[in-house]
Amino acid sequence: MPFLQEQDAAFVRTRFAQELRGDVALEFFAPVTGGLALPGQDGEIAEYARQILAEVAALSPKIRLNVHSLMADPEAAKAFGITRTPATAVIGAQDYGVRFYGMPAGYEFATLLDLIIAVSQGSTAIAPHTRELLTRLSQDIHVQVFVTPT
Amino acid sequence: MRTDIVEAGEFPDLAERYNVYAVPKIVINDTVEFVGAQPEPHFMRYVAQAAGVQEAPPTDE
Numbered sequence: 001m002p003f004l005q006e007q008d009a010a011f012v013r014t015r016f017a018q019e020l021r022g023d024v025a026l027e028f029f030a031p032v033t034g035g036l037a038l039p040g041q042d043g044e045i046a047e048y049a050r051q052i053l054a055e056v057a058a059l060s061p062k063i064r065l066n067v068h069s070l071m072a073d074p075e076a077a078k079a080f081g082i083t084r085t086p087a088t089a090v091i092g093a094q095d096y097g098v099r100f101y102g103m104p105a106g107y108e109f110a111t112l113l114d115l116i117i118a119v120s121q122g123s124t125a126i127a128p129h130t131r132e133l134l135t136r137l138s139q140d141i142h143v144q145v146f147v148t149p150t
Numbered sequence: 151m152r153t154d155i156v157e158a159g160e161f162p163d164l165a166e167r168y169n170v171y172a173v174p175k176i177v178i179n180d181t182v183e184f185v186g187a188q189p190e191p192h193f194m195r196y197v198a199q200a201a202g203v204q205e206a207p208p209t210d211e
Contacts, residue, residue, distance in 0.1 A: 045160060081152070084161065102157025111155065130194050134151070137201045139179075141151040146158040146165060146175040 003052045003105070009059060012113060016060035020120045026053050026065045027089040029082045032072065046086040049103045053088060056112070062120065088112075092119030106149025 004012070030046040050067060057065040068076045070085050080089040081099070088100040090112075096119055104112035118124050158165040158173060168177050176193075177183045178200040188196070198205035 086160075097152035098155070099153070100155045102160040108155070108157065127190055130190055133194050133198060133203070133205065136203055137151070137197075138203075139201055141197060141201060142179050143151065143153040143197075144164075144168070144177040145153065145155050146168065146170045146173055146177070147155060148158055148173050 002055060003048075004055050009055070012056070013059040015113070015117075016062070019117045020060055020062045022062070022093045022120050022122060024063045024116050024120045025089075025091045026057060026063065026116075027068065027076070027080055027091060028053050028065060029068045029070050029077055029080075029085050029087045029089075031085045032069045042085070045103055048105075049086040049088070052104055052109070056116070063116065090115050090119050093122055103149070108147055108149055111147070 053065050057063045158170045172185050175185050182196050182200040
């Protein structure tokens with residue numbers, strides 16, 4: 001059974017058509033991929049997350065889903081700074097450093113859509129003051145946002 | 151700047167390490183933390199605090 005009902009898929013498809021500019025790559029990392037079935041909850045959650053991303057990617061020719069295995073493809077994981085799964089790097093014309101850990105369901109599905117559109121447009125509506133402060137930062141900033149689907 | 155959005159329920163070890171009891175919980179550089187969505191100028195004050203940057207009062211509040 002698909003994650004998105006046809007009505008919701010149509011809504012997202014229209015929004016993507018109107019708002020996407022550049023191409024977006026969803027770099028998804030599961031514990032393992034392919035014929036090797038991973039028992040237990042982690043494997044099921046990763047598979048469900050992959051299905052959500054596949055349905056989203058199917059709604060615009062500008063979105064591509066690349067599925068990686070953390071175990072089989074450690075080089076890609078290193079390139080995107082991924083150490084846990086399931087993880088998704090949302091990449092536009094450049095890598096803006098945003099990673100999504102876990103299933104992008106519930107309220108976080110809206111977050112995923114906003115994120116895809118933001119990296120596709122390559123710009124956000126942040127205030128001039130925010131922009132100015134960011135240019136003055138000399139050290140790396142690591143923001144972790146803990147969320148739940150409900 | 152890098153940002154991780156973490157489903158707390160799926161990564162209980164991280165949720166425990168950062169004492170996540172309510173969401174959204176935001177942790178910056180492991181040193182500054184707060185709970186709840188904040189207006190952008192407030193959010194940036196936390197970022198500045200974590201970075202040790204002198205923060206001028208926001209002009210756009």
